[in-house]
Amino acid sequence: MIDSVDNVVTAAHAAAPSLEDLGRAGRARMLESVADALDESRSGLVEIAAEETGLTTERLVGEVARTSGQLRLFAEVLRDGGYLEATIDHAAPEATPPRPDLRRMLVPLGAVAVFSASNFPFAFSVLGGDTASALAAGCPVVVKAHSGHPRLSRAVAALAAAAAEGAGAPRGTIGLVEGREAGIDLVAHPRIQAVGFTGSLGGGRALFDVASRRPQPIPFYGELGSLNPVVITPGAASARAEALAAGLAGSMTLGVGQFCTKPGLVFVPPGRDLEPHLAAALAGHGPQRMLTPSIADAYARSMAELADSRGARLVFAADQGGDGLGAPAVYATTVSGLVEDPALLEERFGPTTLLVEYADEDELLRAIGLIDGALTATVHAEDDSSSRVLRALRDRAGRLLFGGWPTGVAVGWAQHHGGPWPATTNPLHTSVGATAIRRFLRPLVFQDAPASVLPPELRDGAAPLPRRIDGVLTVGAR
Amino acid sequence: MIDSVDNVVTAAHAAAPSLEDLGRAGRARMLESVADALDESRSGLVEIAAEETGLTTERLVGEVARTSGQLRLFAEVLRDGGYLEATIDHAAPEATPPRPDLRRMLVPLGAVAVFSASNFPFAFSVLGGDTASALAAGCPVVVKAHSGHPRLSRAVAALAAAAAEGAGAPRGTIGLVEGREAGIDLVAHPRIQAVGFTGSLGGGRALFDVASRRPQPIPFYGELGSLNPVVITPGAASARAEALAAGLAGSMTLGVGQFCTKPGLVFVPPGRDLEPHLAAALAGHGPQRMLTPSIADAYARSMAELADSRGARLVFAADQGGDGLGAPAVYATTVSGLVEDPALLEERFGPTTLLVEYADEDELLRAIGLIDGALTATVHAEDDSSSRVLRALRDRAGRLLFGGWPTGVAVGWAQHHGGPWPATTNPLHTSVGATAIRRFLRPLVFQDAPASVLPPELRDGAAPLPRRIDGVLTVGAR
Numbered sequence: 034m035i036d037s038v039d040n041v042v043t044a045a046h047a048a049a050p051s052l053e054d055l056g057r058a059g060r061a062r063m064l065e066s067v068a069d070a071l072d073e074s075r076s077g078l079v080e081i082a083a084e085e086t087g088l089t090t091e092r093l094v095g096e097v098a099r100t101s102g103q104l105r106l107f108a109e110v111l112r113d114g115g116y117l118e119a120t121i122d123h124a125a126p127e128a129t130p131p132r133p134d135l136r137r138m139l140v141p142l143g144a145v146a147v148f149s150a151s152n153f154p155f156a157f158s159v160l161g162g163d164t165a166s167a168l169a170a171g172c173p174v175v176v177k178a179h180s181g182h183p184r185l186s187r188a189v190a191a192l193a194a195a196a197a198e199g200a201g202a203p204r205g206t207i208g209l210v211e212g213r214e215a216g217i218d219l220v221a222h223p224r225i226q227a228v229g230f231t232g233s234l235g236g237g238r239a240l241f242d243v244a245s246r247r248p249q250p251i252p253f254y255g256e257l258g259s260l261n262p263v264v265i266t267p268g269a270a271s272a273r274a275e276a277l278a279a280g281l282a283g284s285m286t287l288g289v290g291q292f293c294t295k296p297g298l299v300f301v302p303p304g305r306d307l308e309p310h311l312a313a314a315l316a317g318h319g320p321q322r323m324l325t326p327s328i329a330d331a332y333a334r335s336m337a338e339l340a341d342s343r344g345a346r347l348v349f350a351a352d353q354g355g356d357g358l359g360a361p362a363v364y365a366t367t368v369s370g371l372v373e374d375p376a377l378l379e380e381r382f383g384p385t386t387l388l389v390e391y392a393d394e395d396e397l398l399r400a401i402g403l404i405d406g407a408l409t410a411t412v413h414a415e416d417d418s419s420s421r422v423l424r425a426l427r428d429r430a431g432r433l434l435f436g437g438w439p440t441g442v443a444v445g446w447a448q449h450h451g452g453p454w455p456a457t458t459n460p461l462h463t464s465v466g467a468t469a470i471r472r473f474l475r476p477l478v479f480q481d482a483p484a485s486v487l488p489p490e491l492r493d494g495a496a497p498l499p500r501r502i503d504g505v506l507t508v509g510a511r
Numbered sequence: 512m513i514d515s516v517d518n519v520v521t522a523a524h525a526a527a528p529s530l531e532d533l534g535r536a537g538r539a540r541m542l543e544s545v546a547d548a549l550d551e552s553r554s555g556l557v558e559i560a561a562e563e564t565g566l567t568t569e570r571l572v573g574e575v576a577r578t579s580g581q582l583r584l585f586a587e588v589l590r591d592g593g594y595l596e597a598t599i600d601h602a603a604p605e606a607t608p609p610r611p612d613l614r615r616m617l618v619p620l621g622a623v624a625v626f627s628a629s630n631f632p633f634a635f636s637v638l639g640g641d642t643a644s645a646l647a648a649g650c651p652v653v654v655k656a657h658s659g660h661p662r663l664s665r666a667v668a669a670l671a672a673a674a675a676e677g678a679g680a681p682r683g684t685i686g687l688v689e690g691r692e693a694g695i696d697l698v699a700h701p702r703i704q705a706v707g708f709t710g711s712l713g714g715g716r717a718l719f720d721v722a723s724r725r726p727q728p729i730p731f732y733g734e735l736g737s738l739n740p741v742v743i744t745p746g747a748a749s750a751r752a753e754a755l756a757a758g759l760a761g762s763m764t765l766g767v768g769q770f771c772t773k774p775g776l777v778f779v780p781p782g783r784d785l786e787p788h789l790a791a792a793l794a795g796h797g798p799q800r801m802l803t804p805s806i807a808d809a810y811a812r813s814m815a816e817l818a819d820s821r822g823a824r825l826v827f828a829a830d831q832g833g834d835g836l837g838a839p840a841v842y843a844t845t846v847s848g849l850v851e852d853p854a855l856l857e858e859r860f861g862p863t864t865l866l867v868e869y870a871d872e873d874e875l876l877r878a879i880g881l882i883d884g885a886l887t888a889t890v891h892a893e894d895d896s897s898s899r900v901l902r903a904l905r906d907r908a909g910r911l912l913f914g915g916w917p918t919g920v921a922v923g924w925a926q927h928h929g930g931p932w933p934a935t936t937n938p939l940h941t942s943v944g945a946t947a948i949r950r951f952l953r954p955l956v957f958q959d960a961p962a963s964v965l966p967p968e969l970r971d972g973a974a975p976l977p978r979r980i981d982g983v984l985t986v987g988a989r
Binding site for chain 1: 528573587591593596598599600608610611613614615618620621719720723724727728730896898901902905906908909910911912913914915919921923924925926927929931932933936937938939940941944946949950952953954955956957958959960961964977979981982984985986
């Protein structure tokens with residue numbers, strides 16, 4: 034039985050002070066307990082996930098490890114304490130005007146909403162990066178379950194709530210709601226203070242608008258869509274066409290092409306060196322089950338549009354199979370083709386990519402200028418990469434790859450998963466990596482406060498965390 | 512002659528790469544040149560400002576020092592380099608899955624818009640904190656001048672552009688537009704990537720909506736309105752009613768009450784100890800010129816509403832003077848009065864405050880629960896402050912003061928000037944203090960990049976700035 038949105042949000046709101054008071058160490062232990070519980074239940078959960086999503090057991094087992102590893106990373110972030118941005122400016126009574134004692138750190142925003150994604154039933158779902166970073170921040174989370182894996186969502190939510198409460202978290206720390214209307218009500222609920230979202234441009238924009246039009250607008254961190262352009266230079270194409278084709282084939286078909294970082298647009302130099310190798314590399318790939326029937330339908334429609342497009346030329350298509358299935362297809366166009374038919378620049382979720390032949394650097398720059406913001410941009414070059422091209426790509430992406438393929442998103446301190454619109458609604462923040470916690474925190478300054486009311490992190494004396502004191506950053510005893 | 516919005520924005524957009532390439536050291540020198548130019552032109556500028564705003568010469572001279580000091584603080588922030596959040600995770604080819612080399616830092620957003628405020632013709636205007644932090648970040652700025660001080664805005668913009676260009680900044684680094692329509696066009700312009708705003712709730716909300724409804728929504732950092740609640744405990748009222756009254760009178764009348772941090776709501780314990788002292792402290796304050804005729808009109812209307820309100824009782828009112836003038840007035844109500852008449856909780860820009868008598872802590876908590884977010888909250892207590900009251904205030908404010916008055920906002924590393932809606936549209940960020948720069952930066956990650964394309968801050972080897980390397984924060988050689 035699923036509770037009403039209002040009940041779940043009210044419980045989350047009520048849990049906020051106790052979750053904050055659990056402190057950094059308490060929340061670190063809570064995250065580790067939840068991670069342990071997830072790992073211990075792995076086989077049963079993977080079985081449900083495989084049934085609901087069609088993803089392979091191997092992939093799902095790896096995704097559970099990624100998800101529990103992510104929870105543990107945030108435990109590490111909490112113990113480190115640098116994320117608090119603790120800053121102390123001692124009083125300067127002799128200054129003109131006299132300066133009071135000011136002590137700043139970040140505090141949790143309150144209860145937040147997280148929308149889980151279809152394509153990562155663990156890592157971007159109930160216990161994914163949005164939830165892990167919000168809980169670490171001290172914000173209770175209400176998750177909107179994805180309709181693609183409802184049983185898994187309920188099982189993970191129950192497990193997480195029990196483990197969190199077992200580790201001292203208050204009731205209401207993790208809640209779950211289901212259904213499209215519930216999602217809208219959740220974003221509109223006055224007690225919700227921020228939203229994390231991963232999904233489609235259309236759905237994400239609609240929810241962003243709900244968040245922005247509230248009487249009290251709230252931050253909406255949405256990851257909505259990305260073409261992940263790849264540039265192959267003439268030097269790279271000459272030197273290693275076969276290896277590039279194999280790498281591209283692997284990246285575009287990973288998870289049946291259902292990754293937000295799938296390379297959707299590949300700029301290739303004159304000559305068609307890559308095409309036969311790409312066709313060969315894809316030849317073994319038959320139709321595979323996609324995440325949901327509606328995703329498969331959208332992919333089929335998208336393939337039909339490309340087939341009808343005057344500007345796109347078929348390079349390779351596997352037998353597409355039947356309902357619910359999708360198989361690799363590659364089309365090619367030219368820079369003029371892109372200019373004439375901007376619809377070619379729409380994201381196509383599934384195992385497909387568009388090759389764009391460019392004649393020279395000026396044409397390449399013109400084409401890059403047509404692309405919206407992206408999560409990633411990739412350059413494959415020999416010694417022939419151009420600083421103008423790098424700058425143009427950099428201005429449109431959150432992660433710039435030199436070699437390799439964008440579909441791997443390592444979780445760590447330096448990762449960034451975000452980018453200019455529509456890759457993310459807010460280009461300042463990330464949904465993956467240690468700094469994802471910043472989305473759910475706001476600064477608070479204590480002025481001339483007695484030590485007794487200050488959080489331990491802001492008191493004078495040695496402290497085991499990074500702090501900036503009177504302008505000088507100190508690493509702190511560890 | 513004022514250029515079209517499109518021309519000014521186009522010049523700012525074109526300036527962005529060169530301003531970024533000027534580097535941290537180059538932009539620090541640029542900010543110091545601009546600060547020097549401002550200080551050198553002080554007497555002439557103050558004369559214009561006094562004519563246009565009615566503010567005293569003494570106040571304006573101090574404000575110029577604050578403004579040039581703020582520019583110099585951001586030069587220091589640039590030289591420190593910690594704001595870049597430089598983070599290096601070296602490759603871990605042995606990990607499962609193998610981890611690439613990832614190097615993250617913050618990069619400028621692009622051209623941004625800044626709306627100047629009426630009440631600080633220097634410190635929150637053409638060269639105020641929004642502009643200083645955006646330029647430091649590497650973002651060219653287009654300022655929408657405030658109609659309250661147009662000649663000053665033009666003079667400061669010309670001086671700043673000349674000094675910046677003299678220090679190596681590209682043309683277009685600082686631009687100026689004027690007029691209400693220009694402001695709307697500016698926020699809607701596709702080349703503008705963020706907006707800083709200080710002003711009214713109505714105007715700010717309208718522009719926030721423009722920013723949010725764009726095809727590409729952009730961050731809007733607005734500071735819109737704040738009641739700045741003050742709580743006086745019974746212990747404090749008994750111990751020092753006269754001193755508290757004198758402090759309150761000084762804070763609420765500072766700058767003719769035209770500060771966003773003016774204490775607008777003062778919770779006072781039973782007994783009316785404060786009132787005679789407050790009346791005495793205000794007795795010498797006659798009518799003074801307000802910033803603009805429309806601000807004076809709004810203040811007069813607001814005073815008429817209070818006089819007509821059934822829930823508010825007059826404590827003190829000076830002769831209000833005539834057109835364009837405003838003079839102190841204090842009203843009082845009870846917690847039930849606030850509940851019955853929520854209009855009493857509107858911000859009144861001018862030298863007025865509302866005393867709210869509370870019977871006991873429960874009633875006080877109920878009243879605090881009625882208040883929207885605020886920039887500040889202040890407690891005056893002896894040993895009788897309550898942790899429940901502190902928490903309730905903390906949840907509604909960005910700066911929590913223990914003693915003192917909120918109208919002083921020191922500029923430094925630890926300052927925060929922001930708070931939950933409607934104090935600011937985005938509670939994560941500040942418009943005053945070193946961290947204001949974060950509003951105009953986005954993360955960018957380089958994956959497996961050759962050293963030759965990396966910014967110096969992300970290369971291996973010793974570096975004179977704070978960095979987190981493989982999870983460990985290092986302060987860096989200085």
